Amino acid sequence: MTTAATYAVADWGTSRFRLWLLDHQGHVVAERRSDDGLDTSRARGFAETLEDHLASLRAPADLPVIICGMAGSRQGWVEANYVPVPADLTAILSGAVKIAGIARDVRIIPGLSQSGSAPNVMRGEETQLLGATLARNLRSGLVAMPGTHSKWVELDEGKATSFSTFLTGELYALLAGHSILRHSIGNAAETVTPDHPQFTAGLELMLGGNRRMLGELFGIRAAMLLDNLPPEGAASRLSGLLIGTEIAGAREKFGISATVTLVASGTMAALYAKAMTAGGLTFDIVDADEAVRKGLFVAASQLWPAQKG
Template identity: 70%
Template sequence: MSQVPIYALSDWGTTRFRLWLVDGAGNVLGEKRADDGLDVSRVKGFASVLEGHLASLSAPSDLPVVICGMAGSRQGWVEANYVPVPADLNAILVGAVKLPDMARDVRIIPGLCQLDDTPNVMRGEETQLLGAILDRNLSSGIIAMPGTHSKWVELKQGRAKSFGTYMTGELYALVSQQSILRHSIQNAAESASANHPEFIAALKSMLAGNSLLGQLFGIRAAMLLNDLKPEAAASRLSGLLIGAEIAGQKSITNNRIVLVASGAMATLYGKAFDVAGLDFDLVDADEAVRKGLFVAASGIWPNVKGNFK
């Protein structure tokens, strides 16, 4: 494995910043993770944040950088316009925006948008999607990418045909931390368990067609009347929201699903798919976004190998 980086890859989200230095085969030579997401970087300055993290990894001054995520949003560093679906994901390379007034070559990848009767956008997940497609050599199927705003993408003949967004992660954070249910969940928001009976019961309730709004307050009532513990409350809330998300996908879940997730999300959604009787393959989300970024960088700078000292 070469110890010389040829690209820097960055996934720049709303709250988190991730950076990898990679060699010509995509092997990781250095990595940084920080809470320098969109909001923080707007205050600190995007260029300052990026250069600071590159310097901490001793990156060469002329190392090119490719970025996906919220750094390319309207509120970000420079807006990278959306590519409409249906789209070949390689089209994102054509739309990569070069940052002006930078000593090094820095490009931001555009997101995807849907312009029909159900308008939708994604930014950052398109790169993860590209990596997952390459990882599984997919041409058609359903790709699920859980997170703050979960994405479900229909892939047909190598093109992203359509996609939907579910605010599952954001709703979980809001309800568990700011609603009346915060008294039931307390400090256990991170303790939702895929194997907890309350998680499974909540999933089954949503998959059976029950109302999410009609079930939420039951968490509060169960605490008051049945001494429902915080971990159980967190597990039930997670099951309700994930179950509602999956139930909303009934029209396209006859296919085998590719689940792009890591850590707790992989465990929770994997269990939920099992309970729902859905076949799936798991792709690590970190590896997928890194692979997508590497392919993007290789397409933008195909002749850089060996140029850096």
């Protein structure tokens, strides 16, 4: 028996668009992933892009849609203002912005901001964070959400109190694809595995107190020229150096003693698990896809409770 869709929920980022139809319990009825990120969608029209994807899943015309991510940024569909920390995670839901001028009920969840001496922003991760805390009944502690822009958030009694962003994933892509290291890495950027000895070596260098990341990066090229370091080794070493630098920085920033909630999927989860272990941290993994869906579902349930059950 096919269950009817109660909500459509979407994570709409800079480069990716993910859409799920969920039933009244939050189970996935249908799913769609595409490269219709901000740039593509802006050119074509956000409403048109969304409706096309909904039509491909045969979603009814009155199915409400909730969206998180960069679609709510200044360069997105409609700007959903940031909620400043400290913020109750469920409070961000009440700030969801309704899209005007279209027939369908579509809302965009706001991001979080941190002002003061360490200004910071997030969009999309606040929803993933909400889902992860619900999945683990987590009220206090540190949550790490690795990715293009890795987010580390401190929670205290259900409130996000402060957070940091590390440019790890973006820097990896830039260095592997556009710097002098591209000659060492070639097409191997996606081949990194947590068990590669060069990944471990890169981690250990940066977790051991080394401050010379800018120097170690060039060492990858030199190792290729002088020691024939192969592309997979170069990619693994680069990944280890960058993730190791992130973990060392987070350790310094947050003085971590308790278990970290690691919100990640697939290879990313495996790489960060290895890095956290090497850095002496304990962690509990929550699947990132499930977390964002759960957060979106909870947001939808609060906005449109009559449609539930």
